[in-house]
């Protein structure tokens with residue numbers, strides 16, 4: 001019976017409570033209205049407790065190469081390889097500065113007295129730690145042999161075709177490989193070393209050869 005007919009006082013209290021609640025609710029809805037995403041979202045999604053925690057695909061959609069007889073996709077992969085030049089760092093510093101650096105064995109008892117390019121941290125003959133020596137500019141060499149590269153391997157950042165040249169240098173135990181920037185090579189052709197000092201790549205590509213006319 002009491003439920004059917006509540007006293008006036010209680011009715012008033014109930015009304016006040018309802019109004020107070022309404023005020024609170026109104027206040028609460030204010031920031032929600034400012035967020036268009038929530039405003040537009042359907043009621044069902046609003047009810048979900050952890051909407052922001054949903055897992056999202058953040059990769060790139062792969063391309064399908066073929067579907068028969070099996071599905072084959074193109075899935076690009078890339079990594080950053082952290083590479084140290086270690087004890088050969090002076091060679092690459094030299095290239096940046098426009099110098100060709102070679103190593104020589106300092107061991108007086110060692111039979112190998114010539115210079116090495118590519119450099120060696122240690123003497124291949126006696127294992128002594130090598131010492132550095134800069135070749136004096138201009139570095140003039142002679143083409144020992146050459147190859148036309150039409151299809152370069154992955155990671156060779158040169159436009160093709162290019163001429164890979166093996167160049168004889170006076171006083172060297174080795175015949176280093178590099179590339180001819182322009183011109184057509186022949187065996188015995190004189191070439192001069194040049195350096196990519198303005199925009200170095202910090203790789204062995206920072207030195208190359210150009211035809212040398214006397």
Ligand SMILES: [Zn+2]
Pocket residue numbers: 105106107110111112123124125126127128
């Ligand atoms: Zn040695």
